[in-house]
Amino acid sequence: MSASDVAPVHATYPTREQSRTAGGRPRPWGLLTALVVAAVLAALSAGAVRVPLVGLLGSLLEALGWETGHRLEHTQEAVLLSIRLPRAVLGLLVGAVLATTGTALQALFRNPLVEPGLLGTSSGAALGAVTAIVLDVTLSTHLGSYRLLAVPGAAFVGALGATLLAQRLGTGSGGRTETARILLAGVAISAGAGAGIGLLMQVASDAQLRTITFWTWGSLAGTSWQTVGVAAVPLLVALGLLLRDARVLNLLLLGEREAWHLGVDVERLKRRLVLVAALGVGAAVSVTGMIGFVGLLVPAVLRLTLGPDHRRLMGAAALLGAALLVAADTLARTMSTSEMSVGALTSVLGVPVFVSLLARRGLT
Amino acid sequence: MNRVLRASLVVLSLSALPVLAAEPSAPKAPAKAATPVTEPRLVLVGPTITETVFALGAGAQVVGVDDISLALPGVAGKPRVGYQRALSAETVLALRPTRLLATEEAGPPGVLEQLRTAGTDVVLFPNRPTLDEARKRIREVASRLGREAQGEALVAELEKDLKVAAERVAAAKGRKPLKVLAIYARGANALMVAGTETASDELIRLSGGVNAVPGFSGHRPLTAEEVVAAAPDLVLIPTGSLKAVGGAEGLSKVPGLAQVKGWKVTSVDDVNFMGLGPRLGKAVGHIQDAMQLPVRSGT
Numbered sequence: 001m002s003a004s005d006v007a008p009v010h011a012t013y014p015t016r017e018q019s020r021t022a023g024g025r026p027r028p029w030g031l032l033t034a035l036v037v038a039a040v041l042a043a044l045s046a047g048a049v050r051v052p053l054v055g056l057l058g059s060l061l062e063a064l065g066w067e068t069g070h071r072l073e074h075t076q077e078a079v080l081l082s083i084r085l086p087r088a089v090l091g092l093l094v095g096a097v098l099a100t101t102g103t104a105l106q107a108l109f110r111n112p113l114v115e116p117g118l119l120g121t122s123s124g125a126a127l128g129a130v131t132a133i134v135l136d137v138t139l140s141t142h143l144g145s146y147r148l149l150a151v152p153g154a155a156f157v158g159a160l161g162a163t164l165l166a167q168r169l170g171t172g173s174g175g176r177t178e179t180a181r182i183l184l185a186g187v188a189i190s191a192g193a194g195a196g197i198g199l200l201m202q203v204a205s206d207a208q209l210r211t212i213t214f215w216t217w218g219s220l221a222g223t224s225w226q227t228v229g230v231a232a233v234p235l236l237v238a239l240g241l242l243l244r245d246a247r248v249l250n251l252l253l254l255g256e257r258e259a260w261h262l263g264v265d266v267e268r269l270k271r272r273l274v275l276v277a278a279l280g281v282g283a284a285v286s287v288t289g290m291i292g293f294v295g296l297l298v299p300a301v302l303r304l305t306l307g308p309d310h311r312r313l314m315g316a317a318a319l320l321g322a323a324l325l326v327a328a329d330t331l332a333r334t335m336s337t338s339e340m341s342v343g344a345l346t347s348v349l350g351v352p353v354f355v356s357l358l359a360r361r362g363l364t
Numbered sequence: 365m366n367r368v369l370r371a372s373l374v375v376l377s378l379s380a381l382p383v384l385a386a387e388p389s390a391p392k393a394p395a396k397a398a399t400p401v402t403e404p405r406l407v408l409v410g411p412t413i414t415e416t417v418f419a420l421g422a423g424a425q426v427v428g429v430d431d432i433s434l435a436l437p438g439v440a441g442k443p444r445v446g447y448q449r450a451l452s453a454e455t456v457l458a459l460r461p462t463r464l465l466a467t468e469e470a471g472p473p474g475v476l477e478q479l480r481t482a483g484t485d486v487v488l489f490p491n492r493p494t495l496d497e498a499r500k501r502i503r504e505v506a507s508r509l510g511r512e513a514q515g516e517a518l519v520a521e522l523e524k525d526l527k528v529a530a531e532r533v534a535a536a537k538g539r540k541p542l543k544v545l546a547i548y549a550r551g552a553n554a555l556m557v558a559g560t561e562t563a564s565d566e567l568i569r570l571s572g573g574v575n576a577v578p579g580f581s582g583h584r585p586l587t588a589e590e591v592v593a594a595a596p597d598l599v600l601i602p603t604g605s606l607k608a609v610g611g612a613e614g615l616s617k618v619p620g621l622a623q624v625k626g627w628k629v630t631s632v633d634d635v636n637f638m639g640l641g642p643r644l645g646k647a648v649g650h651i652q653d654a655m656q657l658p659v660r661s662g663t
Contacts, residue, residue, distance in 0.1 A: 048458035075457055078482035083453050148473060205582045206556070207469065210449050214472070221452065222474020224481075337455045338431075338446030339475075 028306055032319035036092070039326040043088040046334050049079045056080070087223045087333075091326040093235040094220075094288055097280040099321025100242045100314055102295030103302070107249040107310060108273050109179045112303070115296040116281040119182065119274065120189030124162020125285040126216055127193040128154035133211050134200050151215070152230070152286040159282030162189050167274050177270045218289035218343025220329045231287045238280025239318065245273065246314040253308065291343040293350030294321055300357060404509075407456055407484075408433060409448050410467030412491060412498075412639035416505045417465065419642045420514045428459040430470075435604070436635055453478040465505065467491035467639065491639045493563035495570065498522075498640035518642045525645025526570065532657040533572030542655050543576040544568045545596035545627075547586065548637050549605035555586040555618065563640050564600055567632070570644075571651040573598065591620030596627050598654060602634040630654030 045051060051072065058070030059077060072080070098116065105114045116122060132154035136147075143150055166189055170182030201209060248269060251259040256266045284291070298321045299313070306312050325342070328349065332340040407428040408414040414433035417426060429439055430448040445456050448466070453475045456464065463485040470476065470488065480486050487508060489501050499519055506515020546564035547555050558564040559580040568575050576594040599615065609615050612629045616622060636647045 048452070048454040050458075075460065075482055079454060079457055082481040083457075083478050207449075211471075214450055219472075221450070222472040222478065224474055224477055227474065333452065333454065336446070337444055337452065338450050339452040 028302075028312065028316045029319075032316055032323070035323040036319050036326075039323040039330070040088050040092070043091070043326050043330045044080065044084050046330050047079065047084060048334070048337075049076060051076045051080050082224065086225050086228045087220045087329060088326055090223045090228050090231065090287065091220055091329045092322040093228075093232060093239070094284040094291065095294060095321040095323070095325025096318040097235050097239050097242075097284050097321075098291065098294040098325070099298035099317040100239060101277045101280050103299040103310070103313055103317040104242050104245065104249060104273055105277055105295075106299050107252055108270060109183060110253065111183075112300060113296075114183070115293075116277055117190070117290075117292070117295075118186050119277065120162035120166045120186040120193065121159045121278055121281045122285055122290050123190040123193035123197075124165075125155040125159035125282060126290060127162070127196050128156070128158020129215055129286070129289075130197045130200050130204075130212050131158075133208050133215065134204050136208065149230075155286035156282045158193075159285055160278050162186075162193060163274060163278035163282070165189055167271065177267060177274075179270065182274065214341065215289045216343075217341035218285075218291040219332070219339055219341045220288055221333075221339040223287075227287050231283050234279050234283035238276050238283065241272070241276045242280070243314050243318065245269070246310045249310040249314070250308075253310075289341070289343060291325070292347045293354070294325060294346055297350045297354055298324060300354065304357070404462045405460060407445060407459060407461040407464045408466070409445070409451065409464065409470040410489075410491065410639065411436060411635040412501065412641045413465050413467055413489060413505060414439060415635055415641035415643065416502055416518075417509070419518055420506055420509060420511045422509050422511060425509075427461055428456065432634075432638065436633075451475045453482070457482055457484070463487065463508075465489070465508065493561065493566050493640055495526075495566060495640065495644075498642075498644060502642050522642055522645045525649060529570055529572075529645065529648045529652060532652050532659065535658045536572060542573045542597040543594065544571070544573040544598045544600050544651075545576040545591065545594060546600040546637070547605065548583075548602050548634075549608045555605075555609070556583040557586045557590075558583055558637070562637075564637055566640060567636060567644065567647055567651060568600065570648045571655060572657060573651070573655060586618075586620065588620030588623070592623050595624050598651075599627055599629045600651060601629060601631050602637045603631040604634045606631045628654060 045053070052070075054070045055072040055076065058068040059072045061068050062071055101116050102114075105116065105119070106112055108114075129151050132151045136150070166182050166185040167177065169185035169188075170177055170179070172178045172181065197212075201212060204212065248259075248264055251262050251264050252266070252269065254262070259269075260266045281295075298317050302313055302316050302320060306316055325346070328345050329342045332342040332345050403425055405427045406417065406422070406425045408417055408426055409430045411430075411433045414426075414429050414436055417423065418436070418438055423438065426439075426442055428443045428445045430451075431444055431446060432448060433439055434442065434444055443459055445459070446452055448469050449471050451470060451472070456475075456479060461484055464470075464476075464479055465487050466476075466489070468488050468491055476486050476488075489504060490497060491501075499522070502518050502522070503512075503515050506512050506518070546558035546562070546568065548558070550556055557577055558575070559582055560575065560578055561581040562583065565575050565578075576596040577590060599621065601609075601615070606612070606615070606629070609618065615629055621627070630651060630653075632647045632650060633643075635641060636644065
């Protein structure tokens with residue numbers, strides 16, 4: 001049984017759509033860029049601490065050697081530069097990576113329901129993180145000042161490990177990677193990781209339980225430039241590799257055999273995409289916790305409005321994902337006195353949209 | 365690094381220019397009115413810290429407390445900064461604090477780092493539930509506030525309460541110590557029992573009782589059979605939890621406790637379950653009253 005024989009939801013991508021390229025579809029770039037800029041501006045200006053724009057401009061001119069009467073107070077400057085700005089930057093990167101990964105995986109598996117979580121990546125990361133949280137006391141004696149990196153590090157290892165395992169299990173007898181098998185393996189690994197987390201929660205202390213709860217729902221709170229520095233490299237690498245494969249993904253939509261005949265090394269492509277997804281999503285999840293629905297919703301909405309051409313779809317997904325996550329994080333930060341978890345928020349906002357799309361039969 | 369930050373600020377702000385033009389005219393009063401404040405503005409996270417600061421008479425300097433601290437007597441009305449493990453840097457900074465006093469539960473770590481970067485003096489105190497730590501914490505909080513004398517007075521008062529408690533224990537020497545089961549409710553039907561290395565365990569020990577379930581450390585979900593096997597004489601429960609389970613009557617219907625006869629119930633303030641504050645001696649005396657330990661004359 002090869003994956004091309006299975007072809008899960010072939011009807012999803014009518015060949016008629018394939019021939020219909022740029023003409024007639026809206027040009028997305030201006031609007032999407034405007035969305036990203038608006039989201040970043042909102043993220044920088046909204047929050048409990050008021051940062052007046054006059055002061056912002058004054059500080060800015062002063063930095064350029066131009067004295068004006070107005071400048072930001074130390075607290076305001078710190079809020080802007082060391083709280084809002086790194087959060088916005090990380091939000092842009094993570095949102096872009098989650099959305100493009102979702103788009104690429106949906107193309108790879110030719111199934112609009114695939115999201116990064118289905119490969120076991122997220123649950124593997126969660127298992128790693130929960131293990132590190134529960135072992136915190138033991139680890140801290142060995143790690144010293146690197147203790148803060150223990151949870152993200154373990155999450156990253158867990159994400160890669162789970163995805164590699166899924167891919168390994170998805171390799172058929174002939175050495176061929178079978179997408180349906182990878183998905184099955186991913187589902188099994190997710191269940192296993194979930195069970196592992198459940199067992200670890202039995203031995204966790206009350207304090208650890210609360211930390212686990214907050215982690216599994218994802219948040220950008222506590223993002224520092226250090227976090228951005230650590231996560232930016234894998235995130236940017238993953239994003240670059242994914243965007244580069246946009247054209248090949250179009251060929252893959254024709255079917256694996258057809259793509260192979262058109263000169264695509266399908267086997268290598270599949271392996272690479274799964275690994276890149278693990279790298280990007282692993283890096284994202286390890287610094288933010290689990291942020292659901294961005295990887296599922298953004299590709300779905302965009303495919304409806306832009307059509308199936310991945311040369312536009314991938315770039316558009318990066319922009320829309322970035323704007324969406326930054327906007328959601330701004331909401332999470334400003335809605336109440338405590339930090340809301342942005343993962344819960346994206347899911348709360350995403351589910352109605354997704355359900356209404358389903359109800360109108362727009363998705364498939 | 366700073367130069368990079370400023371550069372990125374430049375780029376981002378330039379993109380903000382159109383918005384600035386649209387803004388009518390930003391009010392500019394607060395930026396200039398800011399004069400150097402001598403009195404520290406305190407944000408407190410963790411009920412043991414809050415209780416201590418208010419007991420030291422520094423309540424007027426407090427500009428914000430965490431959600432749990434808000435339930436303490438005399439604290440109501442202070443601005444809240446959210447749940448202690450999910451603090452939001454901006455909510456705290458909006459109160460313009462100069463110092464954050466917190467127990468080690470405060471977090472997430474990244475937010476504390478952000479607060480430090482923004483110029484807030486972040487001071488963390490250990491919250492291990494032992495009497496020694498409690499004394500040390502009172503003294504350290506007092507010295508941070510420059511109220512050493514009040515701190516010593518508070519410790520002296522605590523020692524006096526504990527001395528009375530120790531005398532009551534000594535006077536009851538012939539009696540078999542009571543088995544105490546400490547319970548708190550994490551939800552309607554989620555009762556947790558306290559094992560060793562908890563604040564309630566230390567209270568039980570100081571009261572002259574024994575923990576009915578000494579087999580584990582920290583808090584665990586209550587299992588009915590364990591309670592039956594432990595056969596407690598006294599149930600210790602936070603006032604809030606007792607209300608949540610429907611009072612003594614509701615408690616007597618809880619599986620496990622329903623099967624054990626002859627126990628009594630006593631409630632202490634919720635804060636006593638979360639750490640040992642300056643009034644732990646009073647809580648101990650209250651538990652001893654429930655145990656009906658003899659009271660020496662003259663105290």
